[in-house]
């Protein structure tokens with residue numbers, strides 16, 4: 001079976017991110033997408049910071065439109081593995097990729113491992129539940 | 142497809158390469174804060190979560206500057222918390238871990254309600270309605286040429302370093318929204334363009350908290366006091 005393609009995006013720039021465990025042998029790529037970064041309002045400061053981070057990661061950097069470049073890199077039918085994110089712009093790209101490929105978005109390690117979702121109406125409602133886990137190693141129950 | 146270079150003789154060469162990939166951004170400043178895991182681990186090794194508890198509200202307090210690394214997942218919140226737990230008992234590191242909780246809180250809201258990012262979650266509780274606030278950020282704020290020396294100082298710092306202390310963010314956000322009566326969205330977009338840690342959730346929801354569209358009351362501070370205390374370069378210190 002072909003190894004999957006790992007797509008690192010700006011929200012998961014860490015070699016110890018869970019997503020690497022899902023495909024230890026796979027090639028990882030980051031798409032340097034000027035239009036995306038302009039849409040996110042990223043100036044030179046942020047771009048340099050991200051590029052410096054990429055230089056220290058096991059990842060190849062390609063310049064281009066994210067969806068088009070990923071489609072090209074995975075055109076032989078390989079699966080795509082990426083990091084889970086709440087970012088709607090990245091989720092929209094994931095939805096496009098899923099039209100032609102199997103894409104899995106892997107969640108990062110959680111800060112707190114709660115058995116049921118917390119009340120998010122105000123911070124202290126959340127924190128009263130989260131603090132029961134936040135002071136244990138790995139945020140365990 | 143050709144892969145981009147990843148090794149450079151020095152930082153200047155890396156910056157030149159990023160500029161070549163970033164048309165239209167040539168003349169912009171670059172922060173001294175360096176990206177990457179090596180710098181992130183060095184910053185993590187320096188944190189003092191115990192001193193943090195008492196001093197974090199001062200501009201020269203023991204804040205960590207980990208935010209750009211956390212923002213891009215270079216450090217996980219989990220490993221930062223695990224590190225802090227080794228440095229003191231729960232009580233001693235409580236404030237620091239609670240602040241990490243704020244990031245987790247905003248990220249959870251973001252995942253659940255992405256449409257809240259740019260929309261007023263609730264009404265303003267200032268006696269004004271949204272249409273009373275201006276849509277656009279005026280040039281004097283964008284250029285750091287307001288009547289307030291303190292605000293100009295914060296704006297210059299934001300634009301050159303890409304970092305502001307939490308209280309400087311609160312002051313500047315409140316100045317924009319409440320003193321100048323500008324929609325929080327205009328301030329949030331300005332911050333996102335310059336902060337190295339600029340994060341749609343932490344930034345926009347914090348702005349909504351300041352504005353009162355996601356809080357029971359608006360966040361105000363006494364601008365006159367701040368001006369008097371900090372007429373020159375702002376030093377809101379413990380001394």
Ligand SMILES: Cc1cc2nc3c(=O)[nH]c(=O)nc-3n(C[C@H](O)[C@H](O)[C@H](O)COP(=O)(O)OP(=O)(O)OC[C@H]3O[C@@H](n4cnc5c(N)ncnc54)[C@H](O)[C@@H]3O)c2cc1C
Pocket residue numbers: 197203204205206207208209211212240241243244247305306307308310311314332336338339340341343344345347348351
């Ligand atoms: C108007 C406004 C805009 C903001 N925009 C952003 C933003 O774009 N990105 C961002 O990461 N934070 C934002 N914050 C939150 C906070 O100001 C920064 O996280 C913090 O100042 C970063 O500096 P530090 O790493 O030295 O923080 P420390 O005080 O050392 O905290 C350690 C870490 O905890 C987290 N944290 C601390 N306080 C908060 C908070 N109130 N909300 C969310 N996370 C927190 C951050 O990840 C931070 O790196 C904003 C706050 C305000 C009031």
